[in-house]
Amino acid sequence: MTFDAATMDMILKGIQETLYMVGVSSVLSYLIGIPLGIVLVVTDKNGIRPIPAVQTVLGIAINLLRAVPFIILLIMVMPITQALVGTLVGSKAIVPPLVIAAAPYIARMVESSFKEVDAGVIEAAKSMGAGTFQIVWKVLLPEAKPSLLVGAAISITTILGYSAMAGFVGGGGLGAIAINHGYYRYELGLMLVTAAILVIIVQIIQEVMMRLSRATDRRIR
Numbered sequence: 001m002t003f004d005a006a007t008m009d010m011i012l013k014g015i016q017e018t019l020y021m022v023g024v025s026s027v028l029s030y031l032i033g034i035p036l037g038i039v040l041v042v043t044d045k046n047g048i049r050p051i052p053a054v055q056t057v058l059g060i061a062i063n064l065l066r067a068v069p070f071i072i073l074l075i076m077v078m079p080i081t082q083a084l085v086g087t088l089v090g091s092k093a094i095v096p097p098l099v100i101a102a103a104p105y106i107a108r109m110v111e112s113s114f115k116e117v118d119a120g121v122i123e124a125a126k127s128m129g130a131g132t133f134q135i136v137w138k139v140l141l142p143e144a145k146p147s148l149l150v151g152a153a154i155s156i157t158t159i160l161g162y163s164a165m166a167g168f169v170g171g172g173g174l175g176a177i178a179i180n181h182g183y184y185r186y187e188l189g190l191m192l193v194t195a196a197i198l199v200i201i202v203q204i205i206q207e208v209m210m211r212l213s214r215a216t217d218r219r220i221r
Helices: 005-042 052-067 070-076 078-085 091-115 119-127 132-169 174-183 188-216
Strands: none
Touching: 005 052, 005 091, 005 132, 005 174, 005 188, 052 091, 070 078, 070 091, 070 132, 078 091, 091 132, 119 132, 132 174, 132 188, 174 188
């Protein structure tokens, strides 16, 4: 195939839509996922404020959402998507299902990062009279920052993968180009180009997050 001006414009638009979907969804997912992860850690039986009932109910709800394949979840939440953004097609319509799918995943990533923090540091903060909020804000978050950034690299690239799948149901971005113009129209070259761009985006995200993680890791200074 020939990459004329129209094709290049389509690819550039696809990149913009993909970055929009991934960027907005990642921010919203973290705004939901971080508090959920904090609650999971704090209310754990070995947490700062153990509340087993809350931990169990929240854990089950998160696991149920994580167990649903994204393509099925995307279809299931169409009424919510329609109510929130007023459409079921395009890049905006993919943001709600992306957030619903990614937030529970991020919550587990945050929980895992917090549980890596040395228990002795938390006990020291408790012995000095620090409250739950102070321990979370001044101990858990700073100590877990490198791990959180590594988790962010994994989470954001997962969201990127979800956004590409959304092309099957009217979503925009590079995934839609690969499916609608590459696969269905047998344009192998275009499909390979969009796949290559997605790989490059993943590599950039990974490199940026890993550099930030190393920069904030006190253990290697």
